[in-house]
Amino acid sequence: MKKSLITGFAAILLLASCKNDRKILDALADYNHSMEEKGYRFGDKITLPKEVTDQAESISISFGDRETSGLTVDPEFFEFGNNEVTFNIKMKDGETLNQDATINVFTKTPEQNIAYEIVAEYPHDPKNFTEGFFIEGSTVYESTGLKGESRLIKYTLGSTVPSQSVKQAPEIFSEGCAMAGDRIYQLTYQSKIGFVYDKNTFKKISEFPLPDAFWEGWGLTYDGKNLIADTGSNDLYYLDAGNPSKVVKKIPVGGNKDIYNQINELEYHNGFIYANVWHQPYILKINPATGEVTGRFDFTKITEEHTKNNSEHVLNGIAFKGEHMLVTGKNWPKIYEVAIK
Structure with missing residues (x-):
């Protein structure tokens, strides 16, 4: 009888402990x-x-x-x-x-809303599903996505006719692109490879495996030393330009109230990284030393104009023409030149 009482008491203690846990x-x-x-x-x-x-x-x-x-x-x-x-x-x-x-x-400090004024508009081929976008002089370089449609092209700002074009294999979905010296680097979405081209001839020099940390390739830019890429998260990956499969460092990006988990197309300018956010009408200004978003451009008005018939026609293209910003998007018929106030 005594043994049964002890056993019963232990069971009660265990039940009470489980409830408390x-x-x-x-x-x-x-x-x-x-x-x-x-x-x-x-x-x-x-x-x-x-x-x-x-x-x-x-x-x-x-x-x-x-x-x-x-x-x-x-x-x-x-x-x-x-x-x-x-x-x-x-x-x-x-x-x-x-x-x-x-x-x-x-972040402790709220990002500033950056004022701007649209000062010019240029035609953009609405067939281009823009994934990478930069300009050198008056020449625009663009990486377009979608399987069976992916290309690397260049054309003169104001024209929609490519002066040079490289079409990818049907299974490739091209993503961000950037220029380092006389080479152009291009990422792919889910193929786990990147391409290197000669800037002048557009001939493919080589391919490279994306870093092991990448589950997908998204945006790409160059800061004069390293390639900077993202994978659709809030992380920026610095890559060795000589060996783009090697991650030099990772910088997480932070906002004051937002977690920008789907950073997309990138551009480096005057010590800051500018980034699109997938399916959002914003361009972020990021301090690369800390990862803090210091400012934000709101392009809601022009984005709504282009997404009203297709929600995938999102803002996704940043380049700098001097101190003016050029912005465009996927399948947009326009490139906007923006003066930053």
């Missing part, structure tokens, strides 16, 4: 959902629900194979955007609970 984990999950939109800034203290802290002897956060017992948003462990983490909670009764969570990190 569930309550703590539920509180942490609810807290996580409430904080995903609000997010944190670097230096902020992560405050957890009282249901958790009252029962915890210690709390740590793990990031894959790294772990910290500090509950401060430290750039040594956190980066802009979504941070997938696990809370490890050692209870006062010796049990350890684990709860996965997402901690969003934003």
